[in-house]
Amino acid sequence: MRIKRSMVTLLGGVLALSLAAPVMAQDEPIDLDAATVGPTGEPSTAVADIAPLTDEEVAQIAEGGYKAALLWAGAGTWYNALSKGAQERLAELGIEVVAESEADFDPARQQTDVETTMALQPDIILTLPVDPVAGGQAYRPAVEAGTKLVFVDNGIDGYVPGQDYVAIVTGDHFGMGKKAAELMADAIGGAGKIGYIFHDAEYYVTNNRDAYFKAAIEQLYPDIEIVAEQGFADEGSTQEIAAAMIAQNPDLDGIYVAWSAAAQGVIAALREAGKPDVKVVAYDLDATNDLDMAQCGNMYGTSLDWPYLEGKVMADLAAKALLGQEVPPFVTVEAQSMTRDNVAETWSSNVGQEVSPEIAAALEEPCQ
Amino acid sequence: MHSPGDARPASLSDRARRWFAAVRPDNLIVYLGFLAVVVFFAVVLQDRGFLTADNFANIARQTAMVSIMAFGMTFVLSAGEIDLSIGSIVALSAMVVAILLRETNLIIAVLGALAVGLVIGLVNGLLTTRLRIPSFLVTLGMLSIVVGLARITTDLEPVPVVDETFAFLFGSGSIGPVPILLVWTAAFLVGFHILLRRTPFGRQVLATGGNKIAAGYSGINTDRIKIAVLMMSAGTAAVAGMLYAGRLQGARYTLGEADLLTVIAATVIGGTSMFGGKGSIVGALFGSLLMGVLNNGLLLMGLTVSEQLVARGVIIIAAVALSLREARA
Numbered sequence: 134m135r136i137k138r139s140m141v142t143l144l145g146g147v148l149a150l151s152l153a154a155p156v157m158a159q160d161e162p163i164d165l166d167a168a169t170v171g172p173t174g175e176p177s178t179a180v181a182d183i184a185p186l187t188d189e190e191v192a193q194i195a196e197g198g199y200k201a202a203l204l205w206a207g208a209g210t211w212y213n214a215l216s217k218g219a220q221e222r223l224a225e226l227g228i229e230v231v232a233e234s235e236a237d238f239d240p241a242r243q244q245t246d247v248e249t250t251m252a253l254q255p256d257i258i259l260t261l262p263v264d265p266v267a268g269g270q271a272y273r274p275a276v277e278a279g280t281k282l283v284f285v286d287n288g289i290d291g292y293v294p295g296q297d298y299v300a301i302v303t304g305d306h307f308g309m310g311k312k313a314a315e316l317m318a319d320a321i322g323g324a325g326k327i328g329y330i331f332h333d334a335e336y337y338v339t340n341n342r343d344a345y346f347k348a349a350i351e352q353l354y355p356d357i358e359i360v361a362e363q364g365f366a367d368e369g370s371t372q373e374i375a376a377a378m379i380a381q382n383p384d385l386d387g388i389y390v391a392w393s394a395a396a397q398g399v400i401a402a403l404r405e406a407g408k409p410d411v412k413v414v415a416y417d418l419d420a421t422n423d424l425d426m427a428q429c430g431n432m433y434g435t436s437l438d439w440p441y442l443e444g445k446v447m448a449d450l451a452a453k454a455l456l457g458q459e460v461p462p463f464v465t466v467e468a469q470s471m472t473r474d475n476v477a478e479t480w481s482s483n484v485g486q487e488v489s490p491e492i493a494a495a496l497e498e499p500c501q
Numbered sequence: 502m503h504s505p506g507d508a509r510p511a512s513l514s515d516r517a518r519r520w521f522a523a524v525r526p527d528n529l530i531v532y533l534g535f536l537a538v539v540v541f542f543a544v545v546l547q548d549r550g551f552l553t554a555d556n557f558a559n560i561a562r563q564t565a566m567v568s569i570m571a572f573g574m575t576f577v578l579s580a581g582e583i584d585l586s587i588g589s590i591v592a593l594s595a596m597v598v599a600i601l602l603r604e605t606n607l608i609i610a611v612l613g614a615l616a617v618g619l620v621i622g623l624v625n626g627l628l629t630t631r632l633r634i635p636s637f638l639v640t641l642g643m644l645s646i647v648v649g650l651a652r653i654t655t656d657l658e659p660v661p662v663v664d665e666t667f668a669f670l671f672g673s674g675s676i677g678p679v680p681i682l683l684v685w686t687a688a689f690l691v692g693f694h695i696l697l698r699r700t701p702f703g704r705q706v707l708a709t710g711g712n713k714i715a716a717g718y719s720g721i722n723t724d725r726i727k728i729a730v731l732m733m734s735a736g737t738a739a740v741a742g743m744l745y746a747g748r749l750q751g752a753r754y755t756l757g758e759a760d761l762l763t764v765i766a767a768t769v770i771g772g773t774s775m776f777g778g779k780g781s782i783v784g785a786l787f788g789s790l791l792m793g794v795l796n797n798g799l800l801l802m803g804l805t806v807s808e809q810l811v812a813r814g815v816i817i818i819a820a821v822a823l824s825l826r827e828a829r830a
Contacts, residue, residue: 208657333806366806369759370796372749376559377800380550394753397659401749404673405562405680406555421661421751491663 163348169307171463172265172288177305178461180446186226186453194452195227201451202255203233204246206263206287209394211417211440214484215285218444219259226452231255238336240264244271255280257451259444262287265337272298281454283447287337294462299454301463302446304438306338308468310345312436313414314354316470317346317387320412320433324356325386328378330371330399332391333364339391342416342436346389360385365395372398379406387412393419393435403431418471418480420489426473427492429500434472441484442466473500531770531784535791538816542798549801556797558680562672562748564793565682566591566741567760571767571785572693573737576730578768579697581710581777582636584731586625587738587764589647590618591757594742596651598667599660599752607667611743618739619732621647626728636731651754659753662746671747682744686786689737694782706730710777766817767792792817 169177201223205212231253236243240263251274258280262268268289282298292298332339350357361378390396396415403411412433426432453460471479480488542551577584594614601610628639674681697703708716709723717723746752771784799809
């Protein structure tokens, strides 16, 4: 009897938790037409508008014997492309890469990475901060030593461009969210019901993309309804989330997922549920999802930035700072879309790689 | 008057009572707890898709890998050891099978991935027994080595699995309404249960974990037992890796990352002692199913990630506390 009662109390507690589910926080409505600006309101510069380094300047840099450290927030296809762009350009500029590390999205790990790297006395640090707030402390040693800091995607709260850091280079996350909404509309024919699987954590990049996608769907595509929303923190859990979504909404036409690795689970869940017509939209290149796209499966399209180019630009901006030149503080790379029609070209231009033989073979067969 | 040695024909009720005493699980409360959770969600989620064949098939698929690894972990914990490297073996074996499927054929790929697991288990076992390093530390170090290898193997890129036969057999297929992952779980359940409860090997494992010195004196080669159980858990992790690759139709170096704690929790909730000497394969299955149903139910209830985490932790602690209380009573 005692056991049963405590069990009931416990389960009652869980029930109470669920009923006390938080009221959806009312955010200010997003202005889709607002220009992308940097964290301190600075306007953005397009990559094409940056003056390239002259041959004399390149020679000057090479003579400087400079050292660089690459400190990323995570790892994977996107980071590989970013790093490749940065390393290639740094090699052309005669700058030696003395360290490369990634922090597995742990701000404490990133702080350790910075501290340890400073022992090698790099002149440049190219980095993606995990946490714009905690990062203020993490990068302090580099700022104080006068190291040229170039950020990608995230900035650091309270840092001043030109003083604490050189510049932020970023994909246009707002634009990517909007492009993802366009892709979704194309995928389901402009009207229908979709599921929204977003990143339930504080991370500037995904939070912005998710928010802009949602705002674009709500404001620009009134015939598309988001009937199910579920957040995730662990990318391995999206398969269960998608399975639950489909079970509860069998007439879903499409599902949006916060990024590519997380989308793989969603595609697997759709396959298991026997739903070949539900279309998935996500971000970034991914060999497995892009194969599904080439095979005319669930994956419809992805919205991309251009990590390879971002890496190159980061290296260039750092070099300009070393030469004492004026550097635009906030540079954005335009968002792109990829569907089955331009898979091969996108892989080649975006990461400088050929598509895998399986993808190439699948692209030969037309969709039914 | 009957003398003590006289045999009496056992009556039907005697036999029935003895059989029931033999199969009655030590920790009945876990099974009751599991039932209570299922009933709770069935009531709360009546119209939200919980009590459907599809949903139960989902739960079966979602828990298969953890269940199979929990069966392996039951042997390891029963022998008084622990294996912290299983999560990384999942990733490495998934990568290996995906790459081998591309370059060679299905048989070689499967054997290759399995061999990877067994070799890692063997190394774990040898380091533990020959160098007398505690298995906690050996497998902790091996975890790091294997994660690094999994990352190096494909330079952090995912590898798709295109072989349809493999995908069907190792995770994506169904035989009628029964997911193939359920067949895998059932096969390992029966095999490992018989191994633990009905073979001398199983008894030796429990003896080694219960009292290593006494086991040694009674002629059991405890070193060989330890190597064997570490190979078994690494082997189940390799199988789980292949099942992930088949289910997702792709391999990624992050696979299995979050599974270690879930596997240990399932095993311990199921009644296996963390200190050795006591183990239950059927209990491990129900521990895994309990957590699978919990995840599934909390998700269907629409809780946010944060709420799910809190609820899950509370319920797991409660289930273990109640089961330990019943065991001691």
